[in-house]
Each structure stands twice: as C-alpha cells, then as structure tokens.
Amino acid sequence: MAARSVTVNRLLLKLARASGWVLLGLVLLFVVTGYALSGQYGCDRVIEPQQALTIHRIFDWPLLAFFFAHAASVIYFALRRWGVVPNEKKKAARVGRALGGSAQ
Numbered sequence: 001m002a003a004r005s006v007t008v009n010r011l012l013l014k015l016a017r018a019s020g021w022v023l024l025g026l027v028l029l030f031v032v033t034g035y036a037l038s039g040q041y042g043c044d045r046v047i048e049p050q051q052a053l054t055i056h057r058i059f060d061w062p063l064l065a066f067f068f069a070h071a072a073s074v075i076y077f078a079l080r081r082w083g084v085v086p087n088e089k090k091k092a093a094r095v096g097r098a099l100g101g102s103a104q
C-alpha cells in the first residue's frame with residue numbers, strides 16, 4: 001500500500017513538473033497570438049490575426065486541461081506539506097525521531 005502511494009506520488013510530481021513546462025509554452029503562445037489579435041506590440045507582424053485566432057481556438061482546451069492538471073497536482077503537494085493530506089514519509093520520520101534515530 002505504502003509502496004503504491006510512493007509510485008503515485010512520483011508520477012504526480014512528474015505530472016506537476018512536466019505540465020508546468022507545457023503550460024509555460026502554451027501561455028507564451030496565447031500571449032503572442034492574443035497580442036496579434038489585438039494588434040499590439042507588433043505581434044500581428046509575426047502572425048496573421050486570422051491564424052492567431054485559429055491557434056487560440058485549437059489550443060483552448062489543452063491550456064485549460066494543463067492548467068487544471070498542474071494546479072491540482074501542486075495543490076495536492078502543498079496540502080501534504082501542510083498536513084491537511086496524510087503524509088506517510090513525514091509520519092515515518094517523526095516516529096524515527098521519537099525512537100531515538102539520528103538527525104543525519
């Protein structure tokens with residue numbers, strides 16, 4: 001049971017980090033295409049507004065999906081850190097200290 005939760009947590013950490021990088025790319029794409037649509041900062045010279053709108057529409061749901069995957073996974077880890085969600089690793093360390101384990 002504990003081994004499975006370690007694997008799940010490792011996968012969740014990978015999800016949190018990978019989705020962060022994908023999000024960074026998607027957000028940059030939305031910023032550039034958004035400015036192209038509004039004709040600001042010369043972005044409409046980099047990409048045509050019609051093309052920018054198509055990109056906005058195609059990548060709309062991936063942006064939302066990656067945002068929720070990233071936010072949910074990092075919030076889960078924050079809740080574990082704060083002790084709201086039970087944390088077996090912290091509990092084991094506490095028990096170890098209580099039994100006189102060394103700090104190293």
Ligand code: HEM
Pocket residue numbers: 016017018019020021023024025027067070071074075077
């Ligand atoms: C569009 C918005 C966002 C972008 C582009 C973004 C991007 C990133 C990137 C690139 C990383 C680094 C991943 C790595 O270490 O390899 C990261 C990590 C992180 N992000 Fe975000 N993020 C966004 C939104 C959020 C939100 C809304 C939250 C909080 C709810 C959040 C909390 C965190 C935390 C706590 C980490 C550290 C995860 C860890 O390695 O333990 N981020 N994010």
